[in-house]
Amino acid sequence: MVLRFNLLILLSFVVSFGIGQNSLEFSHEPITERYSVLELNVEADYFSEAIQNSLISNLAFGGAIDRASLVDMESSMNGENTFGGWASAGIRYRALSDSIGFKSSNSLFLEFGTARYGYATFPKDIFHLGFIGNADKLGETLQMSHASAEYMNYQYAGLGIMNESTGSYFSFNLINVQSYFSSEVEEFTLFTAEDASELELTYSGSVTMNDTLRGDFLSNSGTGFTLNGRYNFKVRENKDLVSLELRNLGAAILNDRTRSLKADSTWNFSGVNIDDVFSSDNPLSSITLQDSLAYSDDQKAKNVLMPLDINAAYFHRINKSDHFGFSVRKRFFTDHRAEIGVNYLHNETNRIGYNVGLSYGGYGRLRMNAGAHLSLENWKFYISTRNLVGAFLESGSGRSASFGIARKFRTAS
Numbered sequence: 001m002v003l004r005f006n007l008l009i010l011l012s013f014v015v016s017f018g019i020g021q022n023s024l025e026f027s028h029e030p031i032t033e034r035y036s037v038l039e040l041n042v043e044a045d046y047f048s049e050a051i052q053n054s055l056i057s058n059l060a061f062g063g064a065i066d067r068a069s070l071v072d073m074e075s076s077m078n079g080e081n082t083f084g085g086w087a088s089a090g091i092r093y094r095a096l097s098d099s100i101g102f103k104s105s106n107s108l109f110l111e112f113g114t115a116r117y118g119y120a121t122f123p124k125d126i127f128h129l130g131f132i133g134n135a136d137k138l139g140e141t142l143q144m145s146h147a148s149a150e151y152m153n154y155q156y157a158g159l160g161i162m163n164e165s166t167g168s169y170f171s172f173n174l175i176n177v178q179s180y181f182s183s184e185v186e187e188f189t190l191f192t193a194e195d196a197s198e199l200e201l202t203y204s205g206s207v208t209m210n211d212t213l214r215g216d217f218l219s220n221s222g223t224g225f226t227l228n229g230r231y232n233f234k235v236r237e238n239k240d241l242v243s244l245e246l247r248n249l250g251a252a253i254l255n256d257r258t259r260s261l262k263a264d265s266t267w268n269f270s271g272v273n274i275d276d277v278f279s280s281d282n283p284l285s286s287i288t289l290q291d292s293l294a295y296s297d298d299q300k301a302k303n304v305l306m307p308l309d310i311n312a313a314y315f316h317r318i319n320k321s322d323h324f325g326f327s328v329r330k331r332f333f334t335d336h337r338a339e340i341g342v343n344y345l346h347n348e349t350n351r352i353g354y355n356v357g358l359s360y361g362g363y364g365r366l367r368m369n370a371g372a373h374l375s376l377e378n379w380k381f382y383i384s385t386r387n388l389v390g391a392f393l394e395s396g397s398g399r400s401a402s403f404g405i406a407r408k409f410r411t412a413s
Contacts, residue, residue, distance in 0.1 A: 036095040036107075038254055039406045045386055046085030047364040047398035050077045050127075054394040065412050070131050077124035080146070082335045084119035084363040086307075094162060103164040111158045111173070114217075117307050119333045119363070120149035129190065133283060139194035147185040148334055152307070153178045154252070156226070167243075170229040177222035177252050180304065183207045186253050204264040208302060224252025224305050247309040254302045308332040321347045325357070337361040343369060351375045359386065364398055369403075380406040 046056070052073055058065050090113020098104070124144040128134075134142070155178065160171025185205035193198045210221035223286045230245040313327040325343040330336070343357030357369040371384025390396035 006123075012230045012266050017083070034272040034407045036093070037406055038409070039092045039094070039404065040090075041402070041404045042089045043090075043402035044085075044087040045389075045398075045402075046083070047085040047362055047367070047387065047400070048081070049397060050081040050124075051083050051397060052394065053390060053396045053399060055131075057394065057398075065131070067132065072125055073130070074124055074408040077127065079123060080121055080335070081124060082119070082121050082363045084117075084331075084333055084336060086115070086117040086331075088115035089113055090115075090156075094164075096164065105163055107162050109160050109162055109169075109171070111160065111171065112156070114155045116151070116153045117333070118149070118151040119336065120147070121335045122147045122149075126188075134190075134192050135172060138196055141189055141191040144188040144190065145186065147161065147188065149185060151181040152180050152304075152310075154224075158226075158228070160228070166232045166234075168230055168232045171227070173226045173228065173250075175224035175226060175250065175252055175306065176220055177210070177224065177254060178217070178219055179210055180254055180258070181207075181209045182304075193361050207261045208254075208258060209261075210258045221258070222252045222254035222257070222304075224250055224306060226250035227359055238331055240319075241315040243311075243313045243315070245309075245311040247311075248307055250306045252304055252306060256301045257299055258302050260302065279366070303331075308369070327359075329362075331362070333375060336363060341369065355384070367398070367400075378408045378410070380404075380408075 011203040014382070039053045050073060052069065054069055055065060055073065057063065080192055090111055092109050092111040094107040094109040122240075123144050123146065126144045126147055128137070129144065130140055139328055155176045156173040158171045158173030160169055162169035183205065184207075185203070190199060191201075206364060222301070223353050226247070226397050227249045227387045228247045230243060232241060232243045234241055307330050311327060311329045313325060315323055315325045323343075323345040325345070327341045327343070329339045330340070331339075339361035341357055341359035343355055345353060345355040347353035352372075354372040355370065359367050359369060367386055367390070369384070370388045370390040371381040371382060373380065382402075385391055386400035386402075386404050387398045391401070
């Protein structure tokens with residue numbers, strides 16, 4: 001069973017999902033006419049200092065994984081490596097109302113969507129065992145302790161209020177957890193004899209997984225809530241804007257069919273080469289692992305926190321067409337570092353504009369951001385990426401893309 005849940009840890013490295021965030025306008029002009037807005041936003045992003053895009057592409061879409069590139073990836077790893085990703089797709093409908101807070105610039109909005117996130121921290125020997133094997137490690141001990149991973153797939157439905165003049169908002173969302181998985185490996189070492197006739201495994205850790213890890217869309221494994229909000233305020237009229245945003249402050253209760261496994265033992269088996277553990281002809285299939293490995297398996301409800309996301313930003317209007325921004329973003333995932341970014345936005349006309357920037361942190365190092373938007377009479381489109389270089393390079397260590405479309409429906413004054 002321990003081998004099984006560590007395989008799940010390895011599989012979780014290829015997950016590139018999580019939470020999305022609507023783009024922030026650089027300025028908010030007073031409302032001059034009444035309208036309702038229907039918005040669609042889609043975002044996907046993954047990043048790692050160690051895992052290259054070629055490996056993710058081959059695992060996700062099929063293809064040969066070159067051993068030389070695997071060795072090259074491993075050579076760049078250190079004692080603790082990270083991988084994280086998120087994705088979301090959602091719709092929001094906003095409608096102005098004179099009765100909300102007695103201000104005609106306030107709107108009510110409804111939003112619905114789906115989101116996924118996943119992250120993993122792992123030592124390089126886990127990567128070696130999972131993707132290269134142990135043929136070159138006979139007579140050695142693989143050190144794979146202190147690894148963790150988490151994955152959640154959920155849907156949300158919410159109600160909120162937005163100030164259309166400033167972009168500030170507050171919303172409450174109900175959460176349906178479709179699937180959840182987490183692991184925490186405290187100790188994990190593997191020794192293989194020089195003649196491959198014996199292996200010794202020492203392990204200690206825990207795994208939590210629900211009963212619909214591969215469930216259908218909207219299948220229920222738990223229920224929760226989140227609070228989301230953004231507060232924008234101008235430091236100088238039409239010159240400087242400060243924005244503070246908090247998303248996914250909340251928790252979920254996984255149902256009583258959630259499995260919690262804990263293991264702590266030393267296992268010795270003679271006559272099996274660990275390379276075979278990962279082959280289709282598995283010699284361990286005839287072994288009752290639950291009888292051989294010391295672990296407990298309980299089913300009970302469990303509380304988990306939602307993936308909190310905090311973003312602070314400052315925007316400066318240089319002139320009518322140009323803006324400069326600075327931001328700090330922190331996602332409360334394991335080993336996620338605060339991400340610092342700078343951005344420049346230029347509006348070529350009232351309809352067309354673009355932005356470029358740099359960011360550093362998160363689950364990687366330096367990234368280049370870029371985006372563009374197009375505004376028509378009743379339509380607005382935008383496309384952006386947080387990793388412009390990675391979008392084109394298989395040797396890059398992450399990819400990112402987001403797309404949005406909004407449609408205005410004007411009403412009588």
